[in-house]
Amino acid sequence: MGTTSERPRATRTDDAVTALVSLWLIAGLLLDAWAHSNRPGLETFFTPWHAVFYSGFAATAGWVALLVWRQWRAGRRGLAAVPLGYGPTLLALVVFALSGVADMVWHTVFGIEESIDILFSPSHLGLAISMAVIVTTPVRSVWRDPAPGTLARLWPALLGTGLAIAEVMVFLEYGNALLLRATWIVTGFSETTNNSATQIAVRMLVTNAVLLLPLLFLARRWGLPPGAATLCTVPLLILSGAETGGTNWSTLFSMLIAAVGVDLLALALRPSADRPRAYWLFATLAPLFTWSLYLGVASAAVGRLPAIVELWTGAPVVAAAVGLALGALMLPGGPVLDPAAPRS
Incomplete structure (x- = not known):
C-alpha cells in the first residue's frame, strides 16, 4: 500500500469522542480542585481524585493514539498520519505526562499545597497549559471549515x-x-x-x-x-x-x-x-x-x-x-x- 502525504480530517464522531474523553479529564481536575478546597490535610499524591484525573488523561491519550494508528494503517506516515488539529494535541499529551511525573516528584519533595500556592506550582502550570491545548482539540479540528456553525x-x-x-x-x-x-x-x-x-x-x-x-x-x-x-x-x-x-x-x-x-x-x-x-x-x-x-x-x-x-x-x-x-x-x-x- 502506498503512502499518502495529505493530512486527514477527523470526522464529527472523532471530535465528539475527543470532547467526551476530555470531559473525563476535566472532571478529574474538578474533583481534585474540590478535594483541595474541602479536604484540608491531604498528604499524598495518590488520591481517588488523582486517579480520576490521570485515568482521564490515559483515556484521552489512548483515543488520540488510536486516531493516529488508524491513519497509519491506511498508509499514511509521519505527520500525514495525524489528523488536522491534532498535532498540537500530541505535543500537549507529552508535556502533560512529563508534568504529571514532575508533580508527583514535587509533592514528594515539597508536600501537598493547600492554599493559593496550588495555582502557582510549576508542575501544576505545566498540566494547566497542556490541558488547555488538549481540550480545545475539537476547535482546531473544525477550524478549517468556516461555514456558519450549527449546534449539531x-x-x-x-x-x-x-x-x-x-x-x-x-x-x-x-x-x-x-x-x-x-x-x-x-x-x-x-x-x-x-x-x-x-x-x-x-x-x-x-x-x-x-x-x-x-x-x-x-x-x-x-x-x-x-x-x-x-x-x-x-x-x-x-x-x-x-x-x-x-x-x-x-x-x-x-x-x-x-x-x-x-x-x-x-x-x-x-x-x-x-x-x-x-x-x-x-x-x-x-x-x-x-x-x-x-x-x-x-x-x-x-x-x-x-x-x-x-x-x-x-x-x-x-x-x-x-x-x-x-x-x-x-x-x-x-x-x-x-x-x-x-x-x-
Whole structure:
C-alpha cells in the first residue's frame, strides 16, 4: 500500500469522542480542585481524585493514539498520519505526562499545597497549559471549515471551549466571581474601608474576560449557534459549585440565566465577522446584561441593594466597556481572511 502525504480530517464522531474523553479529564481536575478546597490535610499524591484525573488523561491519550494508528494503517506516515488539529494535541499529551511525573516528584519533595500556592506550582502550570491545548482539540479540528456553525456540528468544539474556560478558571480561582456568595457581593459593595469592593470588581472583570473572549472568538469564525453560550458556561458553573459546596447557589443561578440570555441576544443580533456592528453590540450588551443580573440576583437573595450606588450601577457598565474593547480588538473592522483559503 502506498503512502499518502495529505493530512486527514477527523470526522464529527472523532471530535465528539475527543470532547467526551476530555470531559473525563476535566472532571478529574474538578474533583481534585474540590478535594483541595474541602479536604484540608491531604498528604499524598495518590488520591481517588488523582486517579480520576490521570485515568482521564490515559483515556484521552489512548483515543488520540488510536486516531493516529488508524491513519497509519491506511498508509499514511509521519505527520500525514495525524489528523488536522491534532498535532498540537500530541505535543500537549507529552508535556502533560512529563508534568504529571514532575508533580508527583514535587509533592514528594515539597508536600501537598493547600492554599493559593496550588495555582502557582510549576508542575501544576505545566498540566494547566497542556490541558488547555488538549481540550480545545475539537476547535482546531473544525477550524478549517468556516461555514456558519450549527449546534449539531459545533457542539464538540463548544464543549471543548467550555472545558477550557473551566480549566483556566481553576488556575485563576482568585479571580473567579462565581465563587462569591450573595451576601459577600452585597456586603462587599456596601463599604470601601477595606479591599472587599476592589476584590469583587476585579473578580468580575477577570471572569467577564474569560467568559466573553471565547464567545467572541467563536462568533468571529462561525457565528454563535443557539445554546453556545450556555454550553460554554455550564462547565464553569459546575466547577464553581464544586469548589464552594453549592453555598453560592444564587450566584450560579444568576450566571446560568445570564448564559441563556446571552444565547437569546446572540440569536437576535447574529454577531459574526460579516456583521461587525452586531458583533460589537453583542460584545457590549452581553457583559452589561450578565453582570447586571449577577448583582440583581445577589441583591434579591439578600433582600437589599448594596449601599454604594456607584458600585452596583457602574460595575456592569465597566464590564460592558471592557467587552466593547475586547470586541474591537477581536474584530477591528474590514474583511476577515479565511486561514484555510489558498494564498497567492
